[in-house]
Amino acid sequence: MNALKTILLLLLIPLTGFLGFIFLFAIGISGGTAIASYMTITTTIAIWIFITALVLQRYPAKTLWKYMGVYIMLCLLITAGCQVKTYYTNHIPVVRSELDLNPYKPFAENTKAVSLDSTSTLKLTERLPVMDGATALYPLYSAFTRATYPQKNYRIDSGEVVCTNTPNAYRNLVDGKADIIFVARPSKEQLEYADSKDIKLTLTPIGKEAFVFFVNSNNKINGLTLNQIKNIYSGSTRNWAEVGGDNNDIRAFQRPEGSGSQTMLIHIMQGTKLSTPQTNDRPAGMGGIIKETADYKNYGNAIGFSFLFYATEMVNNKEIKVLDIDGVKAMRKTIQDGTYPLTADFYAVTTTKAKPNTKKLIEWIIGIQGQALVEKTGYTPLL
Numbered sequence: 001m002n003a004l005k006t007i008l009l010l011l012l013i014p015l016t017g018f019l020g021f022i023f024l025f026a027i028g029i030s031g032g033t034a035i036a037s038y039m040t041i042t043t044t045i046a047i048w049i050f051i052t053a054l055v056l057q058r059y060p061a062k063t064l065w066k067y068m069g070v071y072i073m074l075c076l077l078i079t080a081g082c083q084v085k086t087y088y089t090n091h092i093p094v095v096r097s098e099l100d101l102n103p104y105k106p107f108a109e110n111t112k113a114v115s116l117d118s119t120s121t122l123k124l125t126e127r128l129p130v131m132d133g134a135t136a137l138y139p140l141y142s143a144f145t146r147a148t149y150p151q152k153n154y155r156i157d158s159g160e161v162v163c164t165n166t167p168n169a170y171r172n173l174v175d176g177k178a179d180i181i182f183v184a185r186p187s188k189e190q191l192e193y194a195d196s197k198d199i200k201l202t203l204t205p206i207g208k209e210a211f212v213f214f215v216n217s218n219n220k221i222n223g224l225t226l227n228q229i230k231n232i233y234s235g236s237t238r239n240w241a242e243v244g245g246d247n248n249d250i251r252a253f254q255r256p257e258g259s260g261s262q263t264m265l266i267h268i269m270q271g272t273k274l275s276t277p278q279t280n281d282r283p284a285g286m287g288g289i290i291k292e293t294a295d296y297k298n299y300g301n302a303i304g305f306s307f308l309f310y311a312t313e314m315v316n317n318k319e320i321k322v323l324d325i326d327g328v329k330a331m332r333k334t335i336q337d338g339t340y341p342l343t344a345d346f347y348a349v350t351t352t353k354a355k356p357n358t359k360k361l362i363e364w365i366i367g368i369q370g371q372a373l374v375e376k377t378g379y380t381p382l383l
Contacts, residue, residue, distance in 0.1 A: 046071055099314055101156050101163055104139045106146040113142040114376040120147040122364040128160045129358040132169040133182035134260050136310035137346060140207075141182045143373045144365060167258035173349060174199045179358045181349045182206075184260030184307075185267070200352045205345040206365050208380040210308040210330035211264045212342070214320040216300050221245045223324030226268065226341060232303065233265065235275030240301060253278050253296040253304040261306050264344060308335075309378045335380040346379070 050068050053059050104112045128149055131141050138156075145154060145161045154161040164172060170190040172178040174197050186194075186201065194201050213229060215221060224232075224243060231237035232252055241247040254277035255262040266274070278294040296304035298319055306315075308330050311322060322330060326341050334340035348362050364370050371381040 043075065099135060101135065101138050104142050105156065106142045106149070106154055106161065107151050111142075111146070113139055113146050114373060115143070116147050116369055116372065118369075120364075120369060121367075122148045122360060122369075124148050124357055124361070125150055127355065127357050129179035129355065129361055130159075130177070131161045131180055131182070132164055132172050132178040134166045134169065134184065134346075135163060136260070136307050136314065137182040138163040139309075139314070140374065140377045140379060143377055144361070144370065147369065147373065148361065148364065166260040166263075167256070170194075170258075170349075173201075173351065179350065179355060180361065182346070183349055184264060184344065184346050186349070187258050187263040187266070189258060202350045202352060202354065203347040204350070204362050204366065205382060206348050206370070207346055207374040207382060208335050208343055209346055210335050210340050210342060211261070211268070211305065211344055212308050212311055212330050213303060213305045213323045213325070214311055215303050215323060216298050217319050217321045218300060219245060219321065221323065222321070223327060225326050229325070230269055230272055233269060233274055234272045248301045251278065251299050251302045253302060254293055255305070256293045260346075264342075265305060268342065313378050332380055 046068070102108065103110075106113050131145065133141055142161065149160070156163050162178075163169075166183050167190070169178060169181040169183055170186055171193065173181045174194045185203070191201070213224065219240070221240065221244060228237065228243050232243075232250055233254075237243060238250055239247065240250055252275065254265065254274065280294040296302065298317070304320075308322070311317075311320070324330075328334050328340045330340050330342075335343050348365055350358055350362065354362075366382065368383070371383045374381040
């Protein structure tokens with residue numbers, strides 16, 4: 001009898017462990033939560049203990065089944081709680097770092113890209129400069145395309161007019177895959193990459209924009225000072241009550257490294273170290289997990305940032321509220337006269353090896369018609 005028990009244990013315990021490993025692996029490659037992984041491990045251990053105790057008959061079977069029933073009920077309660085939390089989290093509005101840009105394509109039917117009121121003084125028909133840039137600026141350089149390029153379907157992911165986001169646009173420019181990019185100022189890493197390739201960047205300001213911070217529309221805070229912003233994003237201020245709000249922890253979202261808005265945040269921090277950003281886990285190969293900077297979720301205690309046009313026109317989320325900074329509201333007038341403290345130029349960036357048509361395009365952009373499109377799109381022109 002003892003030999004039979006031993007054989008049963010030798011068979012069932014490895015089998016249980018193998019099944020636990022399979023479930024754990026499946027959870028990993030499907031992007032399951034950490035709680036699901038922990039529950040799989042603890043359940044495997046619990047089954048080991050249960051089988052061992054049942055086979056060895058050290059405790060009454062009725063007692064063992066009762067304990068196992070309690071454990072199962074506990075697992076069900078935890079699972080239900082996680083499902084409720086997931087449902088709640090998934091229904092909180094998100095301000096994403098990327099949007100569907102197809103409605104802004106230059107020659108799409110009913111395109112959102114604006115047009116000139118008169119015929120463009122520049123028409124390029126061949127050797128078209130390859131454009132790339134930030135998501136927030138695609139509507140603008142799509143309008144440039146509409147005015148100066150031949151009419152056709154310009155794909156967003158390949159061809160002469162693409163949008164790969166700020167970090168990729170800088171890399172494409174340096175690597176010779178783009179001729180002109182429309183972006184915010186380069187980050188330290190982007191400048192270093194250009195230097196490593198012996199490429200000199202030429203930054204031509206083509207308009208102005210406000211860098212803004214926003215919160216949930218129900219947040220009682222309507223404005224912050226620059227110093228308060230720095231304290232929040234350094235982690236020294238952690239509760240809204242410290243800046244005149246409700247007694248609630250601050251959930252400060254950031255953007256991925258190298259994005260135009262994250263570079264701007266680093267600039268205004270003036271050397272003060274940023275706190276660790278909110279992150280999401282996403283599945284990687286072979287069941288691994290990669291942490292990535294989370295998109296802004298509009299929790300009641302959240303704060304995020306972007307550029308004004310992107311936050312108010314492209315995202316157009318009525319459930320967020322743009323904050324005044326140092327008592328000044330971000331608007332066309334305060335951007336133009338410089339009274340809004342977080343006003344920044346945005347640029348057409350080329351290299352010193354720019355081709356003739358690229359130079360012609362830049363001259364046109366900083367001229368009357370190009371600047372008219374800057375204003376009609378919703379940005380503040382230089383003129």
